Amino acid sequence: MTVSKTAEKSAEKAAEATKGRKDPPEALAEALQLGELSEQLGYVLKRAQLKVFENFLRCVASLQLTPAQFSVLLLVEKNPGRNQTEIASTLGILRPNFVAMLDNLESRDLCARIRSTNDRRSHILVLTDKGKAVLARAKKLVASKHEARLNDLLGTANREALIAMLSKIANEF
Amino acid sequence: MTVSKTAEKSAEKAAEATKGRKDPPEALAEALQLGELSEQLGYVLKRAQLKVFENFLRCVASLQLTPAQFSVLLLVEKNPGRNQTEIASTLGILRPNFVAMLDNLESRDLCARIRSTNDRRSHILVLTDKGKAVLARAKKLVASKHEARLNDLLGTANREALIAMLSKIANEF
DNA sequence: CGATATTTGATATGGTCCATAACAATTATC
DNA sequence: GATAATTGTTATGGACCATATCAAATATCG
Numbered sequence A, B: 001m002t003v004s005k006t007a008e009k010s011a012e013k014a015a016e017a018t019k020g021r022k023d024p025p026e027a028l029a030e031a032l033q034l035g036e037l038s039e040q041l042g043y044v045l046k047r048a049q050l051k052v053f054e055n056f057l058r059c060v061a062s063l064q065l066t067p068a069q070f071s072v073l074l075l076v077e078k079n080p081g082r083n084q085t086e087i088a089s090t091l092g093i094l095r096p097n098f099v100a101m102l103d104n105l106e107s108r109d110l111c112a113r114i115r116s117t118n119d120r121r122s123h124i125l126v127l128t129d130k131g132k133a134v135l136a137r138a139k140k141l142v143a144s145k146h147e148a149r150l151n152d153l154l155g156t157a158n159r160e161a162l163i164a165m166l167s168k169i170a171n172e173f
Numbered sequence C: 001c002g003a004t005a006t007t008t009g010a011t012a013t014g015g016t017c018c019a020t021a022a023c024a025a026t027t028a029t030c
Numbered sequence D: 001g002a003t004a005a006t007t008g009t010t011a012t013g014g015a016c017c018a019t020a021t022c023a024a025a026t027a028t029c030g
Helices: A005-020 A035-039 A041-059 A067-078 A084-090 A095-107 A129-154 A156-172 B005-020 B035-039 B041-059 B067-078 B084-090 B095-107 B129-154 B156-172
Strands: A111-115 A123-127 B111-115 B123-127
Touching (some): A035 A041, A041 B041, A067 A095, A067 A111, A067 A123, A084 A095, A123 A129, A156 B041, B067 B095, B067 B111, B067 B123, B084 B123, B095 B111, B129 B156
């Protein structure tokens, strides 16, 4: 609560410093110096991730799919007959949180839970025909709009190198 | 709610498919195929970001600093005399959400808000001496543990290339 | 000048995502 | 056959993010 003596002193200096350069009303505020921040991997990684997700959402807006939902559909398509625990855990989703996600996808008739005949505790996941169709359309949108954008920005070789490095970090860090 | 006919049929096939390979009790569950997922930028970006943040937290655990708090301290140190709105907006933090963050940092005597003499609405932000000391120690920990780890994994040249590409995405995507 | 609009920090609030505990049904273990 | 473990589920709380709103201070403009 109380401000230290030294903080007060440096604060006075800081307040003074702004006095001299009182901006004329229409002046643009000077951009802040990012400094070491622009070299911080976590910082730039987070900001890039937000931008990529944002762009992804725009590209598949017509299908109303989030990145997480897209990843579920992709994984179920590639691994039919797996149960909720298996799909969720490979995506890093906790089982309790996966329930609502599946409720959503199932209510939109994109995938279905089926009680396994082997183990009647587990639900086997399958894409519906509509789910397959929507996923196919999503893939096309992602390739033509989302990935194409990235290729324009970085070039194909760099894009592949980027994904390889990120995979390495995700798996071995 | 109701499962489509086609979904039921493919479900039967899926359930049957698992019947043949009922695992012997001690068998390891086969890893799922990621398929196209491992080529999805958003997916690998998100997972890499989580790993990096996790590692960052471990490296500076002794200082109890999150990546977001670290970025605030860095930016305030580099840009003394700026107000809350300026610091928050360059970090992509909304002003309302920045209040609690500053309450935290201020209660730990790492930074201080000072009413500006120019504009008595705004609070000028300054690092306290303790804040400067903690930030200096944090920088050393990050450099020696966090970044060093990344250099070991990718090599210095690749690390720089990675950060450059991520910056490009963050700024131009 | 003075009325109105804008800005700043702050509060309240709701949404989404993430994590843990607990439970019933089912299956595995011994 | 008693006990333990697993599966899907619910409930719940925390962290983070976004919007509306407010009082105080300042800017704008008649």
